[in-house]
Amino acid sequence: MSEVVVIDPVTRIEGHAKITLALDGDGRVADARFHVTEFRGFEEFCRGRPVWEMPSLTARTCGICPVSHLLASAKTGDAIMGVTIPPAAVKLRRLVNLGQIIQSHSLSFFHLSAPDLLLGMDADPTARNIFGLMAAEPELARRGIRLRSFGQSVIEAIAGRKVHSPGIVPGGIASPLSEETRDGLRARLPEAQATITDALTLFTGLLDRFHREVRAFGSFPSLHMGLANPAGTWEHYDGHLRVVDAGGAVVVEGIAPADYRTIIGEAGRHDSYLKSPYFKPLVDDGDDPDAGAYRVGPLARLNVCTTMGVPTADDALAEFRERAGGTANSSFFYHYARLIEILAATEHLAALLDDPSITDSRVRAHAGINHVHAVGASEAPRGTLFHEYTVDDHGILTDVNMIIATGQNNLAMNATILQIAREWIDGPTIPEGVLNRVEAGIRAFDPCLSCSTHALGRLPMVVELVDAAGATIDQFRRD
């Protein structure tokens, strides 16, 4: 008799994501599925809106990475206007994205994952959270909070607000950066760099404790995709698409983001509001889209680049590759990659703040509608984000498509929880600790709450053992 295990947010309360595990007749895991349970319909209601409004509107897709949407949307707007934006505007947009990488990755590491990593996957669930960390490791928690705050302050300084900033617009940036504000940011950099350097040391020191997680938390060969510039340097704002395979060989090089449809398809699923993008060249009609699973985000970006473009982060990248044995294929290493990206972001940020032209007053290009179709992309903290708009002669949107970063990891997240479930579940009695590990496998991808999965923090879970007829045989609640 087969069974289905539903790992469900308690009474669907935080019901934004669920997991089901199917067990075969011997109680072994046959399948694992990750379900996204929220739908808001941006692609539909954005039709009819003016292209000028799109950055601010689409920022509301996600409160964690609004900057990614602001950038992808503004870049689409640039292309519709057909303008080359002023150099200082490019630099400021880069700065703001670096600020976002710092704040979002800090949130993922310190606020959400450090409780698992430092207090332990099997620690008391009621204390395994940021407040528990504040009590147990106040200094570390305080430094993590301040690091996130630094990233948010960079965003606020350049774009006007910490969340849903109005300052990133088609054509550039709304207002220039003052020297005073720049100096204020500069003054906070040394603390940020000290915090991330210590966090990296802490994390690599912990890795020995997590051998089994490194081996079984979504460790499988897959493609990795991200933006890279022509020299192969780590990129987060411009560049072309590069795809490497599990051994690091370049599979796709130099595809313009505007041509994303030549390599990315989207498959629907009956049990999730999150569609599954797949790598088209590997999936023939009628094939399972799983064959085209690829990963995006920090892990993938570190795998596709040849250098971080800054010295200290390059040392960290070399050590990362050594520990991973070359291309990193364990999803557990997302955490590690995230920390290296924070380090790189602080170094790139320092260089940009030292550039005298960063305070240039010319930061915005003006134009009307010169093209009716365009694609804009940026590297969101969680991976490559695409906006594609078609407009009429007045700049009113007639069609919208958004490929969200977390969605692109959908197939890989499913493979990850399946691997974790198979590694830790043995027979129909589900050990309590397995639940947190399944969650932690999802958390390694840092799925964005609102862009897609809506699973900030831990998912409260109920596991139900259900027989083939749908009757509940057993229920396990984790509080």
Place this chain on the structure above:
Amino acid sequence: MNKPRFATVWLGGCSGCHMSFLDMDEWLFELAELVDVVHSPIVDVKEFPDGVDITLVEGAVANEDNVEVARIVRSRSRIVVAFGDCAVSTNVTGMRNPLGDPQSILERVYIQGPDRDGVIPAAEGIVPPLLPEVLPLHKVVPVDYYMPGCPPTAAEIRRAVETLIAGRLGHIVTEDLRRG
């Protein structure tokens, strides 16, 4: 005296209100002294507990799960605050309302949208059905206070929370929650 029991929940929103909450930064240490944070998407694993004093609710009510959560939260909380514009007025989450029947929206997104395997997500017990119309929180359960903003700033949230904890409720609407 026992500390007030404090909670936050998140319905149909973008999490931006919660991010603004986290932007209170190190004041979170003080908050942890002032209240017991008993439930929150960033904090806890528990089912929404009984006997909560103050609950901030982010997001509009967009699907059947949201309705269920809103009712549970109301029945177990002394004070419910509509936290942010989505909860107050549906805001961006409600922008699908003028498009009408959600079924036709879903058809366009999930049948015509994908390159393959187009299907409207509907697994029972897994994917909650959408409400015909996105509702502000107060249309589903009684709300005690409203905190507008998309999102409210960290300073505004702190002021509101401090005022609620201190029980100086009359000041909130007139003074402390003014926008801008």
